[in-house]
Amino acid sequence: MKKGWKIFWHTLFWVSIISFFVFIAHSERISMRALLIIFLGFGIINIALFYLNYLLLIPWYLDKKKYRQYAGVLVLTIIVFGLVKYGLASVFWTEMHPTVKGQKMPHEALKFGWYFTQTCFTSILFLFLSTVLQFSLDWFTNERVQRDLENQRLTAELAFLKSQINPHFLFNSLNSIYSLAYQKSETTPEAILKLSEIMRYMLYECNDNKVDLAKELTYLQNYIDLQKIRFGKKAYVDFEVNGQVTNQRIVPLLLIAFIENAFKHGVANDPKHPIKLIINLDDGHLSFYMENRKHVHNRDSSGGIGLSNVKRRLDLLYPNAYKLEIHDDADIYTCELSLIL
Known part of the structure; x- marks a missing residue:
């Protein structure tokens, strides 16, 4: 796939994902400030996680069949990104959850264990999506390469078969004409x-x-x-x-x-x-x-x-x-x- 088309499909994918979550958030009447925090903060983190796995971890480890190293790096990545998300949530928690039944949501509602577990599941989702995308692209690429190789092989074989026809026909025809010439x-x-x-x-x-x-x-x-x-x-x-x-x-x-x-x-x-x-x-x-x-x-x-x-x-x-x-x-x-x- 050409680079321009890759950029187009990736952009379309993220626009669709973000639009979906904006629609969900809008239905819950979240403020514009909260939306900016969620999508500029957490959205960038999740997108960075997606491309970290897609562009670096899979080529460095998975494609080279370093499965243990890949699993270890994934676990470490999930933990690090989970801590980063928890820190960001701690800073902007009140802006993201301004009121509950007319009252300010207490900061203590942000429990580390509960929130960290939720962010880990979110990180795993984006890692899974990037892995599926990479494997899908690899599969389609391999299929296209195999088809091209097969077409080249068949084309070469047909050319060879056709090249046999002319000498074969010419050999038989010349034998016939030789017989006529021999008989004058x-x-x-x-x-x-x-x-x-x-x-x-x-x-x-x-x-x-x-x-x-x-x-x-x-x-x-x-x-x-x-x-x-x-x-x-x-x-x-x-x-x-x-x-x-x-x-x-x-x-x-x-x-x-x-x-x-x-x-x-x-x-x-x-x-x-x-x-x-x-x-x-x-x-x-x-x-x-x-x-x-x-x-x-x-x-x-x-x-x-x-x-x-x-x-x-x-x-x-x-x-x-x-x-x-x-x-x-x-x-x-x-x-x-x-x-x-």
């Missing part, structure tokens, strides 16, 4: 051009936490087109988008891992069993369905990083706002993602 395919330049469009989107359009869904869908379509070039126009993909694409936004590069795996581990050149990619949009809700036949000879022994990456990003960016189901059967691989945009 006439579609190699087209594939390189398509890859450059994809990379331009990944490098310049994906810097925000979320992007327009329309741009992300165009990116997915470009990737599918690139894979069709790789397969020599013999890749069979049913890519459907149902629902109205308006101003929805989505975390970038979220669905590509599933589509990459479909081409990498599935059968893409079977017209009877095309890769199915279906996206349904309905009132801020997106559902994604993918299905492909598994190619038993087209497996990556390293396992890849795509799915583990996207699952972690979903956990961080869509907590309690997504449902992911993956069914890995003997011949068919399906994936269903339900997402609240």
